[in-house]
Amino acid sequence: xxxxxxxxxxxxxxxxxxxxxxxxxxxxxxxxxxxxxxxxxxxxxxxxxxxxxxxxxxxxxxxxxxxxxxxxxxxxxxxxxxxxxxxxxxxxxxxxxxxxxxxxxxxxxxxxxxxxxxxxxxxxxxxxxxxxxxxxxxxxxxxxxxxxxxxxxxxxxxxxxxxxxxxxxxxxxxxxxxxxxxxxxxxxxxxxxxxxxxxxxxxxxxxxxxxxxxxxxxxxxxxxxxxxxxxxxxxxxxxxxxxxxxxxxxxxxxxxxxxxxxxxxxxxxxxxxxxxxxxxxxxxxxxxxxxxxxxxxxxxxxxxxxxxxxxxxxxxxxxxxxxxxxxxxxxxxxxxxxxxxxxxxxxxxxxxxxxxxxxxxxxxxxxxxxxxxxxxxxxxxxxxxxxxxxxxxxxxxxxxxxxxxxxxxxxxxxxxxxxxxxxxxxxxxxxxxxxxxxxxxxxxxxxxxxxxxxxxxxxx
Amino acid sequence: xxxxxxxxxxxxxxxxxxxxxxxxxxxxxxxxxxxxxxxxxxxxxxxxxxxxxxxxxxxxxxxxxxxxxxxxxxxxxxxxxxxxxxxxxxxxxxxxxxxxxxxxxxxxxxxxxxxxxxxxxxxxxxxxxxxxxxxxxxxxxxxxxxxxxxxxxxxxxxxxxxxxxxxxxxxxxxxxxxxxxxxxxxxxxxxxxxxx
Ligand code: SF4
Ligand code: SF4
Numbered sequence: 001x002x003x004x005x006x007x008x009x010x011x012x013x014x015x016x017x018x019x020x021x022x023x024x025x026x027x028x029x030x031x032x033x034x035x036x037x038x039x040x041x042x043x044x045x046x047x048x049x050x051x052x053x054x055x056x057x058x059x060x061x062x063x064x065x066x067x068x069x070x071x072x073x074x075x076x077x078x079x080x081x082x083x084x085x086x087x088x089x090x091x092x093x094x095x096x097x098x099x100x101x102x103x104x105x106x107x108x109x110x111x112x113x114x115x116x117x118x119x120x121x122x123x124x125x126x127x128x129x130x131x132x133x134x135x136x137x138x139x140x141x142x143x144x145x146x147x148x149x150x151x152x153x154x155x156x157x158x159x160x161x162x163x164x165x166x167x168x169x170x171x172x173x174x175x176x177x178x179x180x181x182x183x184x185x186x187x188x189x190x191x192x193x194x195x196x197x198x199x200x201x202x203x204x205x206x207x208x209x210x211x212x213x214x215x216x217x218x219x220x221x222x223x224x225x226x227x228x229x230x231x232x233x234x235x236x237x238x239x240x241x242x243x244x245x246x247x248x249x250x251x252x253x254x255x256x257x258x259x260x261x262x263x264x265x266x267x268x269x270x271x272x273x274x275x276x277x278x279x280x281x282x283x284x285x286x287x288x289x290x291x292x293x294x295x296x297x298x299x300x301x302x303x304x305x306x307x308x309x310x311x312x313x314x315x316x317x318x319x320x321x322x323x324x325x326x327x328x329x330x331x332x333x334x335x336x337x338x339x340x341x342x343x344x345x346x347x348x349x350x351x352x353x354x355x356x357x358x359x360x361x362x363x364x365x366x367x368x369x370x371x372x373x374x375x376x377x378x379x380x381x382x383x384x385x386x387x388x389x390x391x392x393x394x395x396x397x398x399x400x401x402x403x404x405x406x407x408x409x410x411x412x413x414x415x416x417x418x419x420x421x422x423x424x425x426x427x428x429x430x431x432x433x434x435x436x437x438x439x440x441x442x443x444x445x446x447x448x449x450x451x452x453x454x455x456x457x458x459x460x
Numbered sequence: 461x462x463x464x465x466x467x468x469x470x471x472x473x474x475x476x477x478x479x480x481x482x483x484x485x486x487x488x489x490x491x492x493x494x495x496x497x498x499x500x501x502x503x504x505x506x507x508x509x510x511x512x513x514x515x516x517x518x519x520x521x522x523x524x525x526x527x528x529x530x531x532x533x534x535x536x537x538x539x540x541x542x543x544x545x546x547x548x549x550x551x552x553x554x555x556x557x558x559x560x561x562x563x564x565x566x567x568x569x570x571x572x573x574x575x576x577x578x579x580x581x582x583x584x585x586x587x588x589x590x591x592x593x594x595x596x597x598x599x600x601x602x603x604x605x606x607x608x609x610x611x612x613x614x615x616x617x618x619x620x621x622x623x624x625x626x627x628x629x630x631x632x633x634x635x636x637x638x639x640x641x642x643x644x645x646x647x648x649x650x651x652x653x654x655x656x
Contacts, residue, residue, distance in 0.1 A: 017478035017479060017480065017511070017513060017518075018477075018478065019477040019478050020477065021479050035477070036478065036513075057479050057480050057481040057484055058478070058480050059480060059483075059484070061480070061505075061507065062504045062505065062506050062507075063510075063570060084504055086498065086501075124497045124499070125497055125499035126499075127493075127495065127500050267498075270499045271499075395497040395498070396497060396498040396499075397496060397498075398484055398485075398495065398496060398497065399481075399488060399496075399618060400481065400618065400620070402496050406496075
């Protein structure tokens with residue numbers, strides 16, 4: 001199973017020119033081959049981050065391949081027949097067709113969630129400026145596509161902070177494996193399971209926001225709409241090519257069903273909108289559905305490196321010190337550098353944090369953890385270079401020269417959105433309070449344990 | 461000799477890794493509107509330089525902007541012309557006779573659906589709900605050295621290996637002359653040293 005999922009990222013030998021530019025971005029050196037020859041991805045090493053998909057520029061040149069060849073390849077990749085996108089050598093196999101069918105037949109009650117990074121990138125696929133902030137248009141587009149509930153991953157990111165913040169405090173005060181690692185990046189989790197099995201205990205037991213949302217949709221969400229969990233089809237729109245693997249993991253069935261039925265990338269959501277003939281730029285701004293589409297700014301910044309750390313600090317600081325933060329913006333954990341360390345003073349507590357973006361940057365830190373002399377308590381790791389905004393499923397730039405601008409603008413838009421939201425801290429989100437009162441009980445409680453936490457497999 | 465020789469872009473096969481980034485940059489530079497992402501494409505990418513990959517060599521080929529251009533001589537519609545040190549095709553006047561394709565020793569010319577025609581087709585399909593016009597005008601197309609770009613040829617700019625060079629003969633000759641002068645100077649110097 002896992003093996004098959006991993007082959008979602010592939011290199012087409014008919015298109016690969018062997019330029020090896022993908023070798024320069026692969027964080028786990030999973031790509032093999034001789035220069036000038038078609039390259040191969042080693043399925044055991046690949047963490048499915050999709051960075052190779054983003055950099056590859058070898059495509060089916062117009063005069064070289066015929067139409068039948070192209071149609072067959074489009075089908076293999078689950079791409080729409082009518083697309084004008086070139087077919088690149090490094091690619092992923094998506095779920096576009098499955099979701100299109102479900103929306104057409106309407107025989108399931110559909111719930112959709114979008115990761116934070118989608119709302120700052122989707123518009124790029126419709127010719128709007130790089131990094132345009134479009135949560136309202138995104139919600140409107142999803143509604144026109146026929147989704148029954150427009151919920152949001154950001155709600156679940158707030159939930160993650162409640163659980164992960166409490167878990168961190170518990171490990172610090174009552175004893176537990178330290179330092180604790182974040183667990184929302186599925187490529188990072190897979191990497192630890194495969195390459196550092198002895199360290200799986202350091203990962204937070206919290207599921208990622210995608211999977212927390214999935215578990216809540218088919219239980220609490222099902223109850224709200226009086227639909228049986230089995231009649232819900234739950235779709236996640238992600239900037240990430242590894243999220244599909246995460247959704248397919250055996251253990252991700254806390255609701256009694258597969259918690260997330262299908263994952264689409266930002267690009268695939270673009271295909272759906274285009275096929276439906278929706279004029280994206282002309283859409284009005286609409287709201288997400290209540291209650292599972294309500295979110296705070298803290299949940300929203302999960303999409304950029306340092307965001308999970310900042311969101312956690314915004315809540316954990318107050319839980320521990322009982323005092324409000326001097327400034328909601330914890331700018332010391334932000335930035336572009338691959339490894340960023342900070343010390344947060346919270347009353348009698350001193351929290352030593354480190355934020356890592358780009359998997360290669362974490363190697364030396366993991367060695368210190370192994371040797372037992374890590375000088376930090378809590379580490380956030382994102383596989384992709386600037387966090388999820390730079391994920392493998394995000395819009396692909398035609399020119400490499402535009403990539404830095406895209407990252408920069410997407411990131412600024414996420415922070416701007418955070419600043420303009422009513423609630424800036426996860427525990428302030430009124431719908432989070434309600435879900436605990438009415439359904440979950442308390443963070444780390446029985447129900448949370450069942451639905452929102454998981455355990456990891458140390459691969460041997 | 462005339463200092464105003466035509467410029468052109470040339471690839472260094474020792475540096476080229478065959479990634480095709482230059483082809484994409486070329487197609488984007490000649491697209492009818494500004495686009496940034498792959499998802500924005502509403503028609504196929506059409507490049508004006510062509511990656512050649514054989515067992516012996518990997519490099520893109522493109523128009524050399526020949527001084528005695530065979531394409532100019534062959535053009536039955538007289539729409540290929542010398543302009544500002546370049547050879548340019550007036551796509552509006554091209555009749556698609558393919559003589560230039562046969563004449564070009566570099567294989568640097570291709571027939572494409574006319575950009576003006578695409579405009580018309582877009583309008584048409586909006587009005588007819590997508591029904592395509594069966595008669596599409598095809599025109600000859602080739603490297604125009606990115607006349608419309610102030611930064612110069614897009615292919616040169618994008619290449620991560622610096623395998624493409626924009627050869628401007630005047631500067632090129634000056635550079636070679638000064639390199640040669642330095643080399644000769646050093647040689648004469650050392651020669652004199654030996655003589656004592
Ligand atoms: S997959 Fe793409 S980037 Fe990697 S070697 Fe092949 S052509 Fe180059
Ligand atoms: S998906 Fe990521 S880990 Fe896998 S081969 Fe591509 S760059 Fe490497």
